[in-house]
Amino acid sequence: MTMEKQTPVFEYAPAPESRSVVDIAPSYGLFIDGEFTEAADGKVFKTVSPSTEEVLSEIAQAGTEDVDRAVRAARKAFEKWSALPGSERAKYLFRIARIIQERSRELAVLETLDNGKPIKETRDADLPLVAAHFFYYAGWADKLDHAGFGANPRPLGVAGQVIPWNFPLLMLAWKIAPALATGNTVVLKPAETTPLSALFFADICRQAGLPKGVVNILPGYGATGAALVEHPDVNKVAFTGSTAVGKAIARQVAGTRKKVTLELGGKGANIVFDDAPIDQAVEGIVSGIFFNQGQVCCAGSRLLVQESIQDELLDSLKRRLSTLRLGDPLDKNTDIGAINSAEQLSRITTLVEAGEAEGAERWSAACELPSSGYWFAPTLFTNVTQAHTIARDEIFGPVLSVLTFRTPDEAVAKANNSQYGLSAGIWSEKGSRILAVANKLRAGVVWSNTFNKFDPTSPFGGYKESGFGREGGRHGLEAYLDV
Amino acid sequence: MSDRLSVFKTYKLYVGGKFPRSESGRVYEVTDSKGKWLANAPLSSRKDARDAVVAARKAFGGWSGATAYNRGQILYRIAEMLEGRRAQFVHEVADAEGLSKSKATEQVDAAIDRWVWYAGWTDKIAQVVGGGNPVAGPYFNLSSPEPTGVVTVLAPQKSSFLGLVSVLAPVIATGNTAIVIASEKSPLPALSLGEVLATSDLPGGVVNVLSGRTAEIATPLAAHQDVNAIDLAGAGTDDGLAKELEIAAADNLKRVLRPQPVDDWSATPGIDRMTAFLETKTVWHPTGSLGASGSGY
Numbered sequence A: 001m002t003m004e005k006q007t008p009v010f011e012y013a014p015a016p017e018s019r020s021v022v023d024i025a026p027s028y029g030l031f032i033d034g035e036f037t038e039a040a041d042g043k044v045f046k047t048v049s050p051s052t053e054e055v056l057s058e059i060a061q062a063g064t065e066d067v068d069r070a071v072r073a074a075r076k077a078f079e080k081w082s083a084l085p086g087s088e089r090a091k092y093l094f095r096i097a098r099i100i101q102e103r104s105r106e107l108a109v110l111e112t113l114d115n116g117k118p119i120k121e122t123r124d125a126d127l128p129l130v131a132a133h134f135f136y137y138a139g140w141a142d143k144l145d146h147a148g149f150g151a152n153p154r155p156l157g158v159a160g161q162v163i164p165w166n167f168p169l170l171m172l173a174w175k176i177a178p179a180l181a182t183g184n185t186v187v188l189k190p191a192e193t194t195p196l197s198a199l200f201f202a203d204i205c206r207q208a209g210l211p212k213g214v215v216n217i218l219p220g221y222g223a224t225g226a227a228l229v230e231h232p233d234v235n236k237v238a239f240t241g242s243t244a245v246g247k248a249i250a251r252q253v254a255g256t257r258k259k260v261t262l263e264l265g266g267k268g269a270n271i272v273f274d275d276a277p278i279d280q281a282v283e284g285i286v287s288g289i290f291f292n293q294g295q296v297c298c299a300g301s302r303l304l305v306q307e308s309i310q311d312e313l314l315d316s317l318k319r320r321l322s323t324l325r326l327g328d329p330l331d332k333n334t335d336i337g338a339i340n341s342a343e344q345l346s347r348i349t350t351l352v353e354a355g356e357a358e359g360a361e362r363w364s365a366a367c368e369l370p371s372s373g374y375w376f377a378p379t380l381f382t383n384v385t386q387a388h389t390i391a392r393d394e395i396f397g398p399v400l401s402v403l404t405f406r407t408p409d410e411a412v413a414k415a416n417n418s419q420y421g422l423s424a425g426i427w428s429e430k431g432s433r434i435l436a437v438a439n440k441l442r443a444g445v446v447w448s449n450t451f452n453k454f455d456p457t458s459p460f461g462g463y464k465e466s467g468f469g470r471e472g473g474r475h476g477l478e479a480y481l482d483v
Numbered sequence B: 001m002s003d004r005l006s007v008f009k010t011y012k013l014y015v016g017g018k019f020p021r022s023e024s025g026r027v028y029e030v031t032d033s034k035g036k037w038l039a040n041a042p043l044s045s046r047k048d049a050r051d052a053v054v055a056a057r058k059a060f061g062g063w064s065g066a067t068a069y070n071r072g073q074i075l076y077r078i079a080e081m082l083e084g085r086r087a088q089f090v091h092e093v094a095d096a097e098g099l100s101k102s103k104a105t106e107q108v109d110a111a112i113d114r115w116v117w118y119a120g121w122t123d124k125i126a127q128v129v130g131g132g133n134p135v136a137g138p139y140f141n142l143s144s145p146e147p148t149g150v151v152t153v154l155a156p157q158k159s160s161f162l163g164l165v166s167v168l169a170p171v172i173a174t175g176n177t178a179i180v181i182a183s184e185k186s187p188l189p190a191l192s193l194g195e196v197l198a199t200s201d202l203p204g205g206v207v208n209v210l211s212g213r214t215a216e217i218a219t220p221l222a223a224h225q226d227v228n229a230i231d232l233a234g235a236g237t238d239d240g241l242a243k244e245l246e247i248a249a250a251d252n253l254k255r256v257l258r259p260q261p262v263d264d265w266s267a268t269p270g271i272d273r274m275t276a277f278l279e280t281k282t283v284w285h286p287t288g289s290l291g292a293s294g295s296g297y
Helices: A064-083 A086-102 A104-115 A119-140 A168-181 A196-207 A222-230 A243-252 A278-294 A307-321 A342-357 A408-416 A431-440 B046-065 B068-084 B086-097 B101-121 B125-129 B162-173 B188-197 B214-223 B241-252
Strands: A030-032 A035-037 A044-049 A054-060 A158-162 A185-189 A215-217 A236-240 A259-263 A269-272 A302-306 A361-364 A379-382 A399-405 A423-427 A445-448 B027-031 B037-042 B139-147 B150-154 B177-181 B207-210 B229-231 B255-257 B278-286
Touching (some): A030 A064, A030 A196, A104 A119, A119 A168, A185 A222, A243 B241, A307 A379, A307 A399, A342 A361, A342 A399, B046 B207, B046 B214, B162 B188, B241 B255
Parallel strands (some): A269 A302, B150 B177, B177 B207
Antiparallel strands (some): A030 A215, B139 B278
């Protein structure tokens, strides 16, 4: 491993966002039928701040009995909720969107504390997108007849939704907004390491006057999610997370009538051609793999660079990575926050060790890691071949694997040489080449001369083992309608 | 009537544009609804299934890359070729399904018309299910449908021809390539369809037709890592086969179309069988900005 001397940079004075804007209770219950309640078996777990390992709160852990209670509450609520005029459902969702906007600073700080990602991201990306998502689907609720699925498309019933820890509140919005707009009721399980924003959302539902049982939140571990997926009275399963769990869910629901959408892993190729604007490409590569510490399913984790510009590009990239500020996620200047959990950190470390053991060349930005919490320095690997583990497996961390190519055909072949097919990037100044390459890539989202852009109107989801179904846009309605 | 001895047809598989026998050398007896022997059909093996996947994968790039207009013309050509062999198919369907000549004619006519319906869809489906997305930023953002890839189709067991065409045509209309497992008991119309496809400018490998035991052929195909999707129409809803295949399909997250009871294949199909085997690709392009005062007016 080579460590380069850090380029001199201006020192930044600390600029911490105040955490007094959020008031975290010492304990939280499950949210079932409009009430916070303890788990039937009284189990609890702790949620910690990954940047300090400070315990933030103690959370009730839902068991099978609680899942059943929540599904029954959702079933009961479904009758009235689905019978409401769409325009009334819309108004509830508009209310929720507005309350999220009002409370967005509080939620941003909360999310940063519980997840470890920089406040810059929660404040400028997560929260605006969350509010926008509810606002967007609110507008669909009374227009479903005109959405292209035939007249009077029907909701499915009770949706069981399981979401990950990388964008806790945004993933909740992607699941709950379209489900409610189409007239379904939901039971949602947030990830065990990031349950807080979902529980704050429960409070927002109460503030909005949402009828009891329409939204139920069940914090817990994998077993809670499995019980929810398996529950016979769940009509729809929506999951975002790992491909391995996605496959297990696909097996679980086989032979049932449950409708399933899966948004799973990725190993996105970010392709840089020799005519690309280098500085812009470097910024795109950085946001592609270091946004949210690389804990992004659509991350551009494989950099495919045309051989002739490899040296120039890598020099610029390393220079840029050396200026990234890693540290206190609540500091407004922070670029790289904490890894979400000790478990995730060890997964990243293991894969990086495999990269070194298999002969790829590691470079990490020289930066001081805080003494407590879970941290990983921005890292890139060169001399990576397609057979290397770090070119095939999703690392889900701030680790970039660099491969090279000579021709556009080779770039496409390498980009598509993956079990995944979620995202890809293309950097070139030549319009026809961008369109031709975008056309050949087997990926659900392609960014040309940009990366990691999201919008509620834009369908998102994968090809191949990155899952099926789309979230966002008109397409996102289909997952929750009986069509 | 002359006493001329008729010439029997050797029914063969249709794989990669060619008409092979089963590599296993096996055949099975096909009878009409009254049990009278009609022909021997190839009893496909798992090796035949794997060969069909190779052929379908090889054909995918060309077929999915063909213009929608071109695919439409070829699907229409299939209808033209079928029209010319209408009498043969009426005869085969009548034998296969125990129908009167007039009922069999209805089935064949509906099947020919179905090819025409899907021929017209090839260059329209993208406008119906895709389009521009008004994102909140300076980006041109476009969603387009793309074919899922190689699709295994378990053709309906009862409706040997209209049912078969109704599940096959939507799969290839959008640019997928297909491996079709013919009705186990009544495979002859499907095998004859191969002869029509071979003379309709359809590139070899786009459709591959296998006959034999549905469960025996479908099991390796459901588990095959280079198959992207599976239509379980012919798996039946109650014998557990559909569930087994769906579980096997989860290994590489195949798109699965579960079997639904269909009483009447002649009903207007809608677009569901096309959208079941389409992916949505969304591409973002920066548009730049000329600023609010950039208007020339």
